[in-house]
Amino acid sequence: MRALTARGELGWAVSLLVLTVLALLPLLTHRDDILNFVFLVLLSVALAESWNILAGYAGQVNLGHAAFFGLGALVTRTLWIRGTPILPAMAAGAVVAMAFSLLIGAAAFRLRGAYFAIGTLALGEILRTTVGNLFPEISTLSAASIAAYRLSHRYYLALGLATVSVAAVAALASSRIGLGMQAIREDEEAAEASGVGALRIKLTALGVSTGLAGLAGGLFAYYLISYYPSHPFGPQWTFDALLMTFIGGVGTVLGPILGAALYVFLKEYLAVRWVDFHLLIFGALFVLIVLLLPGGLVQAGARARRLLRRGEAARGRGGPTNLGPRPSPADAPDREPHLLAGARRK
Amino acid sequence: MTILAQQLTLGLMIGGLYGLAAVGLSLVFGVLKVLNVAHGELIMLGGYGAFWLFALFGLDPFASLLLVLPLSLLLGLALYGALFGFVVRADEETRVKNSLLIGFGLALVLHALAVRLWTADDRSIDTPYAGAAISLGGLSIPLVRLASLALAFTLIGGLHLLLKHWRWGQAIRATAEDWQAAMLTGIDVRRAYLLAFAIGTALAGAAGTLVSVGYSINPSIGLEWTLKALIVVVLAGLGSTFGTFVGGLFLGVAEAASAAVFGGPYREVVGLVIFVAVLLLRPRGLFGQ
Numbered sequence: 001m002r003a004l005t006a007r008g009e010l011g012w013a014v015s016l017l018v019l020t021v022l023a024l025l026p027l028l029t030h031r032d033d034i035l036n037f038v039f040l041v042l043l044s045v046a047l048a049e050s051w052n053i054l055a056g057y058a059g060q061v062n063l064g065h066a067a068f069f070g071l072g073a074l075v076t077r078t079l080w081i082r083g084t085p086i087l088p089a090m091a092a093g094a095v096v097a098m099a100f101s102l103l104i105g106a107a108a109f110r111l112r113g114a115y116f117a118i119g120t121l122a123l124g125e126i127l128r129t130t131v132g133n134l135f136p137e138i139s140t141l142s143a144a145s146i147a148a149y150r151l152s153h154r155y156y157l158a159l160g161l162a163t164v165s166v167a168a169v170a171a172l173a174s175s176r177i178g179l180g181m182q183a184i185r186e187d188e189e190a191a192e193a194s195g196v197g198a199l200r201i202k203l204t205a206l207g208v209s210t211g212l213a214g215l216a217g218g219l220f221a222y223y224l225i226s227y228y229p230s231h232p233f234g235p236q237w238t239f240d241a242l243l244m245t246f247i248g249g250v251g252t253v254l255g256p257i258l259g260a261a262l263y264v265f266l267k268e269y270l271a272v273r274w275v276d277f278h279l280l281i282f283g284a285l286f287v288l289i290v291l292l293l294p295g296g297l298v299q300a301g302a303r304a305r306r307l308l309r310r311g312e313a314a315r316g317r318g319g320p321t322n323l324g325p326r327p328s329p330a331d332a333p334d335r336e337p338h339l340l341a342g343a344r345r346k
Numbered sequence: 347m348t349i350l351a352q353q354l355t356l357g358l359m360i361g362g363l364y365g366l367a368a369v370g371l372s373l374v375f376g377v378l379k380v381l382n383v384a385h386g387e388l389i390m391l392g393g394y395g396a397f398w399l400f401a402l403f404g405l406d407p408f409a410s411l412l413l414v415l416p417l418s419l420l421l422g423l424a425l426y427g428a429l430f431g432f433v434v435r436a437d438e439e440t441r442v443k444n445s446l447l448i449g450f451g452l453a454l455v456l457h458a459l460a461v462r463l464w465t466a467d468d469r470s471i472d473t474p475y476a477g478a479a480i481s482l483g484g485l486s487i488p489l490v491r492l493a494s495l496a497l498a499f500t501l502i503g504g505l506h507l508l509l510k511h512w513r514w515g516q517a518i519r520a521t522a523e524d525w526q527a528a529m530l531t532g533i534d535v536r537r538a539y540l541l542a543f544a545i546g547t548a549l550a551g552a553a554g555t556l557v558s559v560g561y562s563i564n565p566s567i568g569l570e571w572t573l574k575a576l577i578v579v580v581l582a583g584l585g586s587t588f589g590t591f592v593g594g595l596f597l598g599v600a601e602a603a604s605a606a607v608f609g610g611p612y613r614e615v616v617g618l619v620i621f622v623a624v625l626l627l628r629p630r631g632l633f634g635q
Binding site: 107111117126130235243246277280282 | 381383429432439442443444446447448450451452453454455457458459461462569573576577609611612614615618619621622625626
C-alpha cells in the first residue's frame with residue numbers, strides 16, 4: 001500500500017524519472033499513435049485512481065462512476081465549444097460533477113455495501129438514458145477547431161491530470177482522513193464507535209473521487225473530435241475503472257497505474273485483430289484475482305511469499321486435517337479474504 | 347384510449363418475462379445470499395441456445411425449452427462448482443460483495459464470448475406463426491407473446507410446487523429461512539445452495555428462450571435484464587414466487603404507462619427511479635424480513 005513511502009527515496013527517484021520521460025515524449029517522437037496510446041493510458045490512470053479513492057480506500061463500490069465522468073465531459077464540452085478556455089471549462093465540469101455527487105451523496109450513503117453498488121449502478125443508468133434523450137445529436141468540433149487541434153496539448157493535460165490523481169491518492173493514503181477511510185472500509189461500525197465521522201469522511205472521499213472523474217471527463221471531451229453526449233455516461237467507463245483498479249491492486253497507489261497500462265495495452269493491441277477480446281481476458285483475469293489474489297498484481301509477490309511460508313508452517317504442524325466434506329457454509333468466515341478490504345492483511 | 351390499452355397490454359406481456367427473470371435471481375439471492383449480477387448474461391445464453399436450436403435444427407422455440415432448461419441447469423451446476431461455491435464460504439456481508447464482483451467478471455466474460463462466437467447482431471427467432479395475433483375488443487394481442495406470458499406463469503407455478511412439495515425444495519426454503527437452523531436439522535446446506543443456484547440458472551435460460559421468440563437478443567442485453575430482474579426483486583421482496591411474478595407484471599405495465607406519458611425513450615427510467623426510491627426507503631437491505 002505504501003510502496004511509495006516504504007521504499008522512500010527510490011520510489012521518488014523512479015517517479016521523477018518516469019515523469020521526465022513522459023514529459024519529454026512529445027519532443028522525442030512525432031508518432032501520433034504513440035502519443036495517443038500514452039494519452040489513453042494517462043486518462044485511464046486518472047479515471048482508475050479516481051475510482052480507487054472511494055472503492056479502494058473508503059470501501060464504497062461506486063458502480064455509477066461513469067455518471068460523474070459523463071457530467072464532467074458534458075459541462076466541459078459545452079463551455080469549451082462556446083468559447084471558454086479549456087482549463088476553466090474543465091474546472092467547471094469537475095465542480096458540477098462534485099456538486100452533483102455531494103447532492104446525492106447523503107442519500108446514497110444510507111445504502112451499505114452491495115446495495116450502494118447496485119443503487120449507484122441504477123443512478124448511472126438513469127443519467128445515461130436521460131442525457132441520451134435530451135442530447136440525441138452527435139457533438140462534433142467545428143472545422144476551425146479541428147484545424148487548430150494539437151495532440152500535444154491533450155497529452156500534457158493528461159499527464160498533468162494523471163500526476164495530480166496519483167499524487168492525490170498517495171497523499172490521501174497516509175493522511176488522517178485517508179486512515180479514517182480505511183477504518184470505514186474495514187468496519188464502518190467499529191470506525192464510528194472509535195470516533196470516526198463516517199458520513200463526513202465518505203462524502204469527502206466521494207467529492208474528491210467524483211471531482212477527479214469530472215476532470216477526466218473534461219479531458220475526454222477535449223480529446224475526441226466527435227462523440228454522442230451520452231457516450232461518456234456509458235457503464236463501460238465504470239467497468240473499465242473497476243477492472244483496471246482491481247487487476248492492478250485495489251486500495252493501493254501503484255495498482256491502478258499498473259492496471260491501466262496493462263489494460264490499455266491489451267485493448268489497443270488486441271483491438272487490431274479482435275474487437276473486445278481484451279474484455280474476455282480481463283474478465284477472466286478479474287475473476288481469478290477476486291477469487292485468488294484480492295490484492296491484485298501489486299500484491300502478487302508478497303502473497304506468494306506468504307503462501308510459501310504458510311505451507312512450511314502447515315508441514316511443521318503435521319499438515320492440515322481435512323476429513324470428508326466440510327460441514328458448514330461459514331466454516332472459515334474470518335480467514336476468507338474480504339475482497340474490498342484491499343491490500344491490508346495480516 | 348385504445349392505443350394506451352394496447353401499450354399496457356404489451357407491457358403486461360413483457361412484464362411476465364421480467365417476473366420470470368426475477369424469480370431466478372430472487373431464488374439465488376434469497377437462498378445463497380449471493381447477488382449474481384451475471385443473471386442477465388445467463389438469460390442471454392438461454393436465448394442463444396434457443397436461437398441456435400431453431401436456426402441449425404429447426405427446433406420450435408417452445409419445444410426447445412425442454413432442452414434449454416436442463417442445459418441451463420447443468421451450466422448452473424458448473425458455475426456453482428467453479429465460482430459461486432467459493433463465495434458462499436464467507437460471511438453474509440462479504441458474500442454479497444464478493445458475489446457482485448465475481449458476477450461482474452463472469453458477465454464480462456460471457457458477453458465477450460458471445461460477441462466472439464455469435465457477433466453483436468440482433469437476433470430473434472422467426473417462426474412461421476410469429477406474426478399471428480388475436481384481436482380482442484380492438485386490441486391486437488400477439489400470440490407468441492401471449493404464449494410466453496402463459497409459459498412464464500406455468501414455470502413459476504412449477505417452481506412454487508417444487509419448493510413446496512419436493513423434499514429438496516423444502517430444504518431450499520429452510521436454508522433460505524435460516525441456514526444454521528437448517529443445518530442443525532440435518533439438511534445438507536451446501537447441496538441446497540447448489541440446487542437453488544442450478545434452478546435459478548435454469549429459470550434464466552427459460553426466460554432467455556422466451557425473450558428470443560417474442561422479442562430479440564444480442565450479446566449486450568445482459569445488463570438490461572439484470573437491472574430489470576433487480577428492480578422486480580427490490581419491488582417484490584424475497585420469499586414469494588408469485589409475488590415476484592406480480593412485481594414483474596407491475597414493472598412491465600409501469601414502463602408502458604411511462605412510455606405513453608413521457609415518450610418511449612424514458613420507459614427504462616421509470617423502473618430505475620422506482621428501484622432507487624425503494625432502495626433508499628429500505629437502505630439496510632432489500633427485504634426487511
